[in-house]
Amino acid sequence: MATTVGGPDTLGDMNPLLEPSPLDHELPDFRNIDIAELVPTFRTALAAYDGEISAITGSQEAPTWENTMEALERSGQLLQRVLAIVFNYAATDATDEIIAVEETVAPELSAHHTRMMLNRDLYARVRAIPAQAEGSEEAALVEHWLRAFRRGGADLDDAGREELSGIDTRLAELSTRFGRNLMTSTADRAVLVAEEGRLDGLDDATRQQLRADAEGEGKDGWLIRLGLPSVQPILEDLRDAGLRREIAEASRARGSENNSDVVLEMARLRARRAELLGFDSHADYIAAEETAGSVAAVDDLLDTVTAAAVANAHGEYKRALDLATVSGAELSEPDGLGESDWPYWAARLRDEDLAVGTAELKKYFPLSRVLRDGVFFAAERLYGIRVTPREDLAGYHPDVTVWEVSEGEAAGGRSIGLLLTDLYARSTKRGGAWMSSFVSQNNLIGQTPVIVNVLNIARPAAGEEALLSLDEVTTLFHEFGHGLHGLLSDVRYPSLSGTNVPRDFVEFPSQINENWALEPEVLANYAHHVETGEQLPPELVTAVMAEARWGQGFATTEYLAACRVDLAWHRLSTAQAAEVTDVAAFENAALEDAGLAVPGLAPRYSSTYFNHVFSGGYSADYWSYLWAEVLDADGFQAFVDTGAAGAEHPDPEDVRFAGERFRRMILSRGATIDYDDAFWMFRGQQRSVEPLLERRGLAGA
Structure with a gap:
């Protein structure tokens, strides 16, 4: 039983967060977590963390590995437990009570982190640690902390430190506000349809789901909720051009009522923060931390892909317009396909080209089979693991299923960790898909991973099975790829565990895992x-x-447009950022300058609803998905070369050999490796962009 711990607020003596959970793998005891106690527990955790850091810096002994580096890695366990709960709940069940908790926690946490990074005594002790063996995990850990201190402002003078602290706190407040505003705006702009006739083109199951969504909110009709990207999937099926236009306009307007000012202020603060730390822009600050190394290298990649993608997008547009014209269709724009028309007519063209409708294909992708017999099956073949349900363990929401991940019998059946899957959309859940963790693997403290995979699949009607689109199938494989990166980690230090790697490398394992969705076996x-x-x-x-491979001109161009919007905001200097006052005009100019202003095509995300970069940790980094796809498209050839992929019935020994190799060289290593060397060793050669262009059908375009 947890005992009462004193702190800034009174804590209940049954608070399950005060001590490591007694449940398997330290799975949080969700049934006994009291939301009302999260803020006081958080403040107690901050005080405890401060005490642990003070014990390190106040030591009269000379800095050693044990009393400095390992003590630092052991610190903050209570804080980690609390934050895992707060930020998971804020993303998956954002009630008013949880939103209030996040708004309190975020700025206080940011201020605390800044103070720690500016702690001269702690910085001095880490710098005093002797050089470690090159290529060792210890060397990687020292470099991790020194880099964090430098990038956190440890070398600034007193005036710079004070300014940086204020900026960090304000950015945390704004990031939380952006996410809250977007969630509210997305919910408020859901489109309510009063007449069922306007839903022509939708199947019965989808209509039932929309009807249930409306009833769930006490409304009469059919409620069309909005997802994160600009293009809403339902546009592919709705025949009513007016309704399509209404949905597209609602999607594009999200956040416009209150996030424009947030975007402008965040761009200015990020620019100033980068200058304080010695960088020309926030984009330069971010790229220096990634495997890309520089914004110039990112520009080279984006430029290489842009011309081919735009050329293909124009060709796809013309074909879709021709079909719409021949069909005598009503269009939302007088001079061609608008943003609400292109998805619909492209889908009709795709149905013709492929000779099958997407609705028919979805019947072959029931969620339960895709997850168990696809996602888990592929991992079991590759890595020799087993994934089994743990019905005796509860998740944080009734939708959540808990799974145990174990080594196979050949490896003794040892339990590796837990996986939580939270797959259905909810009105209180942030859109999109992601992986996070409640516990990160590390051998220092002896913790095993507790990983979460979150998606937003439409809930099926009662008694029916959710049927997935091919995109949703791919997303399920993608997020479990992140999950494997966390579950199969085998490092000593928490800071280097699992997915604690650069953004442009963290997507490499997840995108590699997507390939298995279409492997014949x-x-x-x-x-x-x-x-x-x-x-x-x-x-x-x-x-x-x-x-x-179909429609890659559109898909690649809308993605590149979002990348360029992100980079445009974050390569501004302080002076340039101060001059920007119109968000839409700035965004349009950025797309024109990049050659990405294609008629009828919106960026995948526009500024006021670009959650990745203004609330999700991907600022100046949305390009990292493409960088990782270069690694993936080229790197997957290593599986083909060893016979593990590309054949209808590959030899199971070849599959296990290739999987074990990827696990040993990439998945298990976390941030302990030189990423370029690791890729070279796995692939056998340096990366090339050509396989990416071939995969997307852009080679020679």
Whole structure:
């Protein structure tokens, strides 16, 4: 039982966060967590962390590995437990009570982090640690902390430290406000349809789901909720051009009522923060931390892909417009396809090209089979692990399922950790998909991982199975790729564990894992008709493979447009940022300058609803997905070369050999490796962008 701990507020004596959870793998005891106690527990955790740091800096002994580096890595355990709860709940069940907790915690946490990074005594002790063996985990840990101190302002004078502290606190407040504003705006702008006739094109299951969503909010009609990206998937099916336009306008307007000022202030503060730390811009500050190394290297990659992507997008636009014209369709724009028209007519063109509709394909992708017989099956083949349900353990919400991940029998069946899956959309849940953790693997304290995979799949009608689009299938594999990075980590120090790697490398394992969704043996194992159990027939296998490459001009261009919007905001100097007053005009100019202003095509995310960069930790870094895809498209060839991929029935020993190699060289190593060297060793050669262009159908465009 947890005992009462004194602090800034009174804590209940049954507070389960005060001590490590007694449940398997330290899974939090969600049933006994009291939201009202989170803020006082957080403040107690800050005080405890301060005490641990003071014990390190106040030591009369000379700095040693044990009394400085290992003591630093052991510190902050209570804080980690509290923050894992706060930020998970804020993303997955953002009630008014949780929002109030996050708004209190975020600025106080930021101020505390800044104070720690500016702690001269702690910085001095870390700098006094003798050089460690090159390539060792110890050397990586020292470099991690020294880099964090330098980038956190430890070398600034007193005036600079004070200014930096104020900026960090304000940015934390604004980031939280942006996310809250966006969630509210997204919910408020959901489109309520009063007449069922306007839903022509939607199947019965989708209509039932929209009806249930409306009833759940006490409304009469059919409620169309909005997802994070600009283009809402439902636009592909709705025949009513007016309703499509209404949905597209609602999507593009999100955050416009209150996030424009937040964006402007954050851009100015980030620019000033970068200058304080000796960088020309926030984009330069971010790129220096990534494997890319510089904004120039990022520009080179984006420029290499842009011309081909835009050329293909124009070709796709013309084909879709031709089909709409021949069909005599009503369009939302008088001179061509608007943002609400292109998705619909592109989908009709895709149905013609592939000779099968997406609704029919989805029947072969029931969620339970995709997860168990696809995602988990692929990992079991590759890494020799087993994933089994733990019905005796509770998640943080009724939608959450807890799974145990264990080594296979050949490795003794040892339990590795826990996976929590939270897959259905909720009105209180942030859009998108992500992986996070409640506990990170490390051998120093002896902790095993507790990983969370979150998606936003539409909840099916009662008694029915959720059917996934190919994009959703890929997303499920992608997020479990992140999960594997956390679950299969095998390092000593928490700071270097699992996904604690640069953004442009963290997406490498997740994107590698996407490939297994369409590997013949894996696809054959999970793609079975939801009603008949029939395996996906050969002609539909061909259609699935073709769909994965279809429409890449549009998809790549909308992604590149978002990258350029992100970089445009974050390569501004302080003086330049001060001159920007119109968010929409700035964004449009950035797209024009980058050659990405394509008619009828919006960036995947526009500024006022670009959660990744103004509330999600990807500022000046949204390009990292493409950088990682270069690694993925080229790196996956290593699986093909060893016989683990590309064949209808690969030798199981070849699959296990390749999987074990990837696990040993990449997944288990966390941030203990030189990333370029690790890729070279795994792939056998330096990365090339050509496989990416081939995959996206852009080579020679």
